[in-house]
Amino acid sequence: MTIFSPRSLTEALQVLNEHPTARLLAGGTDTMVEINFRHFEPGDIISLRHVQELQVFETLSTGYRLGAAIPYKQFENGSFSHVSGALSEASRTVGSPQIRATGTIGGNLGTCSPAGDTLPVLSALDAQIELSSINGIRMLSIHDFMLGVKRNARVSNEIITAIHIPKINGFQGYAKVGVRNAMVISIASACLIHNMDKSHISLALGAVGPTIIRCRTAEKWLTQNADLSTSTALTTEVIEEFGRLAASEALPITDHRSTAEYRKHAVGVLAQRLLKRAMK
Amino acid sequence: MSTSSEIYSLRVNGTDQHVKDAWIGESLLYVLRERLGFMGSKGACEQGECGSCTVLINNDAVCSCLVMAASAIDTDIITVEGLAPSESPNDIQQAFVTEGAVQCGFCTPGLIVAVHHLLETNSSPTEIEVKEALSGNICRCTGYGRIFSAVQLVISQREKSIS
Numbered sequence: 003m004t005i006f007s008p009r010s011l012t013e014a015l016q017v018l019n020e021h022p023t024a025r026l027l028a029g030g031t032d033t034m035v036e037i038n039f040r041h042f043e044p045g046d047i048i049s050l051r052h053v054q055e056l057q058v059f060e061t062l063s064t065g066y067r068l069g070a071a072i073p074y075k076q077f078e079n080g081s082f083s084h085v086s087g088a089l090s091e092a093s094r095t096v097g098s099p100q101i102r103a104t105g106t107i108g109g110n111l112g113t114c115s116p117a118g119d120t121l122p123v124l125s126a127l128d129a130q131i132e133l134s135s136i137n138g139i140r141m142l143s144i145h146d147f148m149l150g151v152k153r154n155a156r157v158s159n160e161i162i163t164a165i166h167i168p169k170i171n172g173f174q175g176y177a178k179v180g181v182r183n184a185m186v187i188s189i190a191s192a193c194l195i196h197n198m199d200k201s202h203i204s205l206a207l208g209a210v211g212p213t214i215i216r217c218r219t220a221e222k223w224l225t226q227n228a229d230l231s232t233s234t235a236l237t238t239e240v241i242e243e244f245g246r247l248a249a250s251e252a253l254p255i256t257d258h259r260s261t262a263e264y265r266k267h268a269v270g271v272l273a274q275r276l277l278k279r280a281m282k
Numbered sequence: 283m284s285t286s287s288e289i290y291s292l293r294v295n296g297t298d299q300h301v302k303d304a305w306i307g308e309s310l311l312y313v314l315r316e317r318l319g320f321m322g323s324k325g326a327c328e329q330g331e332c333g334s335c336t337v338l339i340n341n342d343a344v345c346s347c348l349v350m351a352a353s354a355i356d357t358d359i360i361t362v363e364g365l366a367p368s369e370s371p372n373d374i375q376q377a378f379v380t381e382g383a384v385q386c387g388f389c390t391p392g393l394i395v396a397v398h399h400l401l402e403t404n405s406s407p408t409e410i411e412v413k414e415a416l417s418g419n420i421c422r423c424t425g426y427g428r429i430f431s432a433v434q435l436v437i438s439q440r441e442k443s444i445s
Contacts, residue, residue, distance in 0.1 A: 003306045004306070007353065007355060027350060030353065031345075031348045034347065034350060035329045037350075038347060039329070043307075047306060047350065075342070097330065098330075098333065099396075100330065100333060100336055100348075100396075100418040101418065103342040103344050104344045104349070183417070184414070
């Protein structure tokens, strides 16, 4: 049982390669709850706190590269909202200021809970996940990365090093239902991205299935029934049908947080609300 | 690279503290209280919900129950004890007393750290900014009204002392 605190990405990848069963520790807001409640007995730990490369934000020609250990706090900042308004909104709904100063976007991906607040945004943006190992870098679509409830495609010698998101010309929005404004895990959530250059609207749902759900049917129907090259108000019928289709794509369960029926209803409402905000 | 399974140092309130014979999974809250004797930070939920264990790490207010202590090497940790000597409360602590913002007192140290952090980053927050900044600190006694009054008192006192 050892904790390693590498000071560079190279060091981190080497130590992980030598200790492939080690738990990677980013912010710790998920792992420490597991440990405090004795749901997880830590073996070797690799703390990523001092790996500066994981904190870097870069503007690329077609989009942005977000270092995986950037905390939510940085995304909720107003100056970030031009990069991705939806990611900014989603980050602001995470836990409390204390949690947002600690938890990281890479940690959200690593845990891969269906209720992970930034995951619907990354799905709707068709983000690319950068995974690094001592053998090099592998890029994986977010859709191939998320495999199921708390399961992802990272292999044991890889570290999630960055998330690549595109620059979007158009509305981006995130909405979430919970029992209070702060400190709440999603009962249902949704992210809608309007890419005017591609005349396309994408919609992703959180907490209503084993992993994030992309509403391909609702998206396709909307492309065929609305002009998405601009932001123009839609008819009530179109908005309602979009919400109905989105709800029909949800696969919610009943658990201690809510019922399947309520979740299905709620995501339909969230989809309609976001569409109204996008098209006006 | 440091590997620390047995002994490590934490910089708490400006002083290096050696932690010996610790179990790797211990939270910073546990180490502060049980190994180093800083009893100001309180443990209630141990899952980041209540904020009573709030401390500053590198000037960020965080829940110490969610920080693995051994991962916090080479950071600056400030606990409520580091904000003012116990015999002379600072203006935030005094305002909590004056406004009756303390009842059972269990949430108070976390709230004092959270308010300190808020006013360090924003000296004249709006009411909604105060509420959002304290949204991670749960108080089951006061109903929050007196806590918000205490924050307003500090803000107005500090504004007067500047002008």
